[in-house]
Structures are given as C-alpha cells and as structure tokens.
Amino acid sequence: xxxxxxxxxxxxxxxAIGRVVEIVRSRLDSRPIVVVSALNQVxxxxxxxxxxxxxxxxxxxxxxxxxxxxxxxxxxxALPGCSAAVDCITADAEQLRNHLAAxxxxxxxxxxxxxxxxxxxxxxxxxxxxxLERAGLxxxxxxxxxIMVTDARFGRATPYxxxxxxxARDQLKPxxxxxxxxxxxxxxxxxATGEPTTLGRGGSDFTAAxxxxxxxxxxxxxxxxxxxxxxxxxxxxxxxxxLSAASYDEAAELATFGAKILHPxxxxxxxxxxxxIVVLNSRHPERGGTTIGPRTELxxxxxxxxxxxxxxxxxxxxxxxxxxxxxxxxxxxxxxEVFERHETVVDVLASGEVSISIxxxxxxxxxxIVQDLMQLGDIWVEENxxxxxxxxxxxRHTPGLAGRVFNAVWPANVEIISQGASAIxxxxxxxxxxxxxxxxxxxxxxxxxx
Ligand code: ADP
Ligand code: ASP
Ligand code: MG
Numbered sequence: 001x002x003x004x005x006x007x008x009x010x011x012x013x014x015x016a017i018g019r020v021v022e023i024v025r026s027r028l029d030s031r032p033i034v035v036v037s038a039l040n041q042v043x044x045x046x047x048x049x050x051x052x053x054x055x056x057x058x059x060x061x062x063x064x065x066x067x068x069x070x071x072x073x074x075x076x077x078a079l080p081g082c083s084a085a086v087d088c089i090t091a092d093a094e095q096l097r098n099h100l101a102a103x104x105x106x107x108x109x110x111x112x113x114x115x116x117x118x119x120x121x122x123x124x125x126x127x128x129x130x131x132l133e134r135a136g137l138x139x140x141x142x143x144x145x146x147i148m149v150t151d152a153r154f155g156r157a158t159p160y161x162x163x164x165x166x167x168a169r170d171q172l173k174p175x176x177x178x179x180x181x182x183x184x185x186x187x188x189x190x191x192a193t194g195e196p197t198t199l200g201r202g203g204s205d206f207t208a209a210x211x212x213x214x215x216x217x218x219x220x221x222x223x224x225x226x227x228x229x230x231x232x233x234x235x236x237x238x239x240x241x242x243l244s245a246a247s248y249d250e251a252a253e254l255a256t257f258g259a260k261i262l263h264p265x266x267x268x269x270x271x272x273x274x275x276x277i278v279v280l281n282s283r284h285p286e287r288g289g290t291t292i293g294p295r296t297e298l299x300x301x302x303x304x305x306x307x308x309x310x311x312x313x314x315x316x317x318x319x320x321x322x323x324x325x326x327x328x329x330x331x332x333x334x335x336x337e338v339f340e341r342h343e344t345v346v347d348v349l350a351s352g353e354v355s356i357s358i359x360x361x362x363x364x365x366x367x368x369i370v371q372d373l374m375q376l377g378d379i380w381v382e383e384n385x386x387x388x389x390x391x392x393x394x395x396r397h398t399p400g401l402a403g404r405v406f407n408a409v410w411p412a413n414v415e416i417i418s419q420g421a422s423a424i425x426x427x428x429x430x431x432x433x434x435x436x437x438x439x440x441x442x443x444x445x446x447x448x449x450x
Contacts, residue, residue: 001176001217002030005186005208008040009225010282011124014078020128021135023223023285024181028137030218031176033211034183036128037204038120039075042068043187050116053100054107061100069093072123081134085126092119110154114188115196117155121185121204129183140180147171148189148207150197157189157197159210161269168214184211205263209277213269220270222262223282228290229254229261231447232309236436239449243307244288247295250307250391251277253425256347257389258312267292295393304446305394305401311435315347315359315385316366317416322377323354331376338372348387348427350416357416359387359429385415386435389427390442396423408445412438 004027006020024032038046045068049061069090076086096119099112108116122143129141147167150157175182186204189197199206205222212220229251230240246254248271255264261279270277271294280289325331335356339346342365350357360366366381373379390405405426406414416429430438440450 001173001215002027002032003035003208003212003215003217003220004032005035005204005220005222006037006128006282007204007222007224008037008042010223011036011038011128012040014075016282017075017079017128017131019282019285020223021131021137023282024132025135025137026285027221028181032181033172033176033215033217034128034132034181035186035204035208035211036121036125036183037186038124039071042071042120042124043117043201046117046120047113049100050108050113053103054105061104062097065093065097065100072127076127076130079127079131079134082127082130085130088126089123092122111152111195111197114154114157114198117198118185118188118196121187125183125185132181132183138180140175140182142172142175142182142184144184144186144207145188145190145194145196147184148199148210149192150189150199152191152195152197154197156200157191159189159199160192161210161214163192164210165214168211172211173215200263202260202263205266209266209269212275213273216273217275219276219278222266222277222279224261224279225281225283226261227281227284227287228279229259229292229308231307232439232443233259233311236311236439237309237443237450239447240443241447242287243290246290246292246307247393247424248277248292249295249424250393251292253389253391253420254308254310257310257387257391257425257427259308259310304392305398306390306392306446307394308392309388309390309439309442309446311386311388311439312347312361313386313432313435315361315387315429315432316363317357317359317382317385317429318366318369318373319355319357319380319382320373320377321355321379325377326351326354326356334376335373338369338376341372342369344369348416348418348429350418357429359385359416382415384432385429386432386438387427387429388435388438388442389425390446391425393424395426402426404445405442408441409438 076082149163186207227242232240248267252267255262277292348359412434444450
C-alpha cells in the first residue's frame with residue numbers, strides 16, 4: 001500500500017488532473033490511497049473570503065466566490081465524466097454563498113473560517129475522483145473529516161493519532177483490500193463533535209504522512225511541481241539541484257526553516273515508522289525524485305558538506321536584557337511560560353551573557369508577549385527579519401564550516417547564530433531584504449552556482 005499525495009499545482013487544471021490519472025494508474029499494483037490538496041491558490045481565495053466577511057469589503061464577496069466556483073466548473077467541464085462532481089461542488093458553493101450572505105455583518109468565528117478554508121480540498125477531491133472513475137478505476141471518494149479527528153485549535157489543529165490510526169485502519173484499509181482506490185482530502189479534519197478544522201497551511205503533506213504511518217504503507221509519495229527536494233528553493237536559486245536522497249532530520253530542518261516543499265511536521269510520523277517519503281514531479285513522473293529516509297550518508301553532493309539551504313521571511317526578533325536574572329533559577333522557565341501562555345512558537349534562540357534573543361513567526365500576540373516580558377527585563381523588538389538555515393549531516397564533522405558560511409554571507413550582517421542540538425543545521429538571522437542574496441551567496445559557496 002502507498003499514499004500518493006498531489007499538491008495544488010498537480011491538480012491545478014484539467015490537464016494536471018489528467019496527469020494525476022495516469023500517475024495513479026501507473027501505481028495500481030502498489031495499491032494507492034490518493035490524498036489531494038485544493039486546486040492551487042484556492043485555499044488563499046477561500047481564506048480571503050472568510051477573513052473579509054464582516055469588514056468593509058464584506059459586501060463584495062459574491063464575485064470572488066463566483067470566480068472560485070467557475071474555476072472548478074471549468075475544470076469539471078473540460079474533464080469527461082465530471083458533471084455530477086460539478087453539480088455537487090455548485091450545490092456546496094451555493095450553501096457557502098448563503099452562509100456568507102447571512103454572516104455579512106459580522107466576522108466569522110475561527111471554526112467558521114476553517115469550514116470555509118477546507119472547501120477547496122472537498123471540491124478538488126470530487127473532481128479527481130470523478131476523473132479517475134471515468135478512466136475506469138474502481139474508486140471510493142472518502143470524506144477524511146470523521147477519520148482525521150483533531151483538537152479544536154482552528155487553523156492549526158492537532159490530530160488525535162490513536163483515534164485516527166484506528167479509524168484509518170477500519171475505514172480505509174478494507175477499501176484498499178477490496179481493490180478500490182480511496183480518494184480523500186489533505187489539510188482538513190474535524191473535532192470529535194464534527195466541527196471542521198484545518199491542520200495549518202501546507203497541511204496536506206502532513207495528512208499524507210499521518211495516514212501513511214497509520215496504515216504502515218510502503219512509501220508516501222508527495223507529488224509536486226519541482227523534481228524533488230533541492231539544494232535551495234529554485235525560485236530563489238534558479239540553478240538549484242535536485243537531491244536524490246535526504247534524511248528525515250534534514251528534511252524536517254529544511255521544512256521548519258522555510259522550504260515550502262514539505263509541511264514541517266511531515267517527517268515526524270514517518271520517521272518513527274521508518275517509512276520513506278518520495279518527493280516527485282507530477283509533470284515529469286519519470287524523474288527519480290528525492291527519497292527521504294533514515295539518517296544516511298547515502299549521497300554526497302559533490303564536495304559539499306551541506307545538503308541544502310532554506311530561508312524563511314516575516315520573522316520578528318524579541319530581545320530580552322536581564323543582567324541580574326539571567327543566571328538565576330527559574331528565569332528561563334518564566335521566559336518560556338510567556339510564549340506558552342500566548343501560544344506562540346519560538347523558532348530560534350540565542351543567549352549571551354546578559355541577554356537572550358528569540359525569533360517568532362506569528363506576530364498576532366506580540367503586544368501582550370512584550371507586555372508580559374517587561375516584568376523580566378528590558379525588551380526590544382526587531383522586525384522584518386529572515387532566518388537562513390544551512391542544513392546537512394556533513395555539518396557534524398566538517399571543521400571550519402562556520403568560517404566558510406560567514407565569509408559567504410558577508411557583507412550581510414548576521415544578527416543571531418544558532419546551531420541545533422542535532423548539529424545538522426546552522427541557522428542565523430539577517431534582514432529580510434538580504435535573505436535571497438544571502439541564500440544565493442551560500443549556494444555559490446557550497447554548490448558552485450547561484
Ligand atoms: P504543493 O502545492 O505541491 O504542495 P508547494 O508550493 O507547497 O507545492 O511546494 C513546492 C514549492 O516549494 C516549489 O515550487 C519550490 O518553489 C518550493 N521550495 C522551497 N524550498 C525548496 C527546496 N529546498 N526544494 C524544492 N522546492 C522548494
Ligand atoms: N490547500 C492547503 C493550503 O494551501 C493545504 C496544502 O496545500 O497542503 O495550505
Ligand atoms: Mg505544499
């Protein structure tokens with residue numbers, strides 16, 4: 001059994017869905033379960049609608065919703081055998097239109113926003129299922145929400161793995177064993193009481209990983225718009241090369257620090273079970289892609305001790321200067337309790353003799369965080385920063401690497417430097433506008449091109 005997950009660009013239009021059909025057909029012997037994302041940019045469009053409800057722009061939601069529905073209708077019309085799927089999408093969109101119209105004078109609740117955001121996956125999966133059925137495959141469209149049971153943290157819900165494992169085995173496995181191809185949705189779930197939730201942006205990869213781990217599949221295939229995990233984001237470094245292999249740890253570090261190709265949590269359930277992730281290009285299925293598996297020295301990238309470079313923008317640095325307290329018991333606990341209380345994830349931490357710097361991505365609770373931290377010391381905040389991460393198992397035993405990194409980064413000013421305990425990554429903070437150039441200079445240094 002395998003999971004084949006198709007991202008937004010891999011189901012973007014009728015042609016792309018046609019390619020999905022051929023890929024799934026070529027995998028039938030491996031007994032696939034298909035997980036799909038929304039058509040590309042549809043989730044952005046739905047979130048815009050949901051967030052504008054009850055604002056001054058709320059009156060103008062009809063047109064953008066109609067455009068989203070028309071896009072699905074157009075794809076459905078271009079694919080033979082999809083008229084029932086199109087009717088189903090149109091009827092669901094009509095309900096959504098009524099809901100938004102009824103709510104136009106108020107902001108939507110987080111639960112309502114998740115319900116709207118998740119429509120894209122429900123709609124795309126209808127189209128993909130119909131196209132596969134029309135192609136002669138025995139399929140079953142499966143609503144993942146009763147299987148993917150999560151907590152109620154709307155927008156970034158956490159699945160309850162024990163429940164999900166049992167339900168996936170009870171409900172998906174028999175379908176596969178009966179020779180059917182289940183088609184289901186990434187990204188979405190529901191609370192135990194049935195309220196729709198989402199797993200966070202890019203969450204379809206995580207869905208694929210969770211289902212793969214639950215079912216003990218042979219591999220999880222992530223079909224996307226590039227040839228695999230690369231030495232850098234090809235949008236930043238056009239000459240970036242595809243890696244044929246990477247370890248779970250490397251993939252997780254790269255994803256955490258901005259490599260959008262995988263959701264940061266994807267490797268976690270699969271690493272535990274030792275199930276490989278294969279990242280593949282749906283436009284070029286014949287290319288080998290990247291296999292992500294247990295820690296390995298499998299491949300050397302030429303002479304480079306590092307595997308890849310990633311970067312993440314929109315970072316805020318919170319600095320705390322507390323000369324008297326830093327060396328005392330309980331100070332760090334008090335510090336982290338503030339971030340915990342405000343449910344804000346800390347990415348990078350660096351501490352000096354009298355001060356500590358912490359980076360966060362989510363600024364929504366910044367003001368109350370700063371208020372609370374002021375009890376602990378002097379606080380100053382720096383905005384518009386980026387984190388750059390240099391990742392590779394080779395970092396472990398290559399002396400003098402820091403010097404090479406910082407020479408390459410010059411003349412950009414490096415503000416915070418941190419090396420993970422696993423010693424396979426080196427991260428630092430630069431000004432946001434310098435991020436892409438820094439990545440290119442590092443790529444030149446370690447891979448000889450930019
Ligand atoms: P999907 O819609 O298939 O989930 P995403 O847009 O989420 O695809 O992720 C694929 C994109 O990730 C690529 O188009 C590429 O620009 C970006 N990316 C960022 N870092 C990397 C990297 N190291 N290797 C490959 N792609 C990367
Ligand atoms: N459609 C969702 C998003 O755009 C999930 C995903 O693509 O993985 O975030
Ligand atoms: Mg993605």
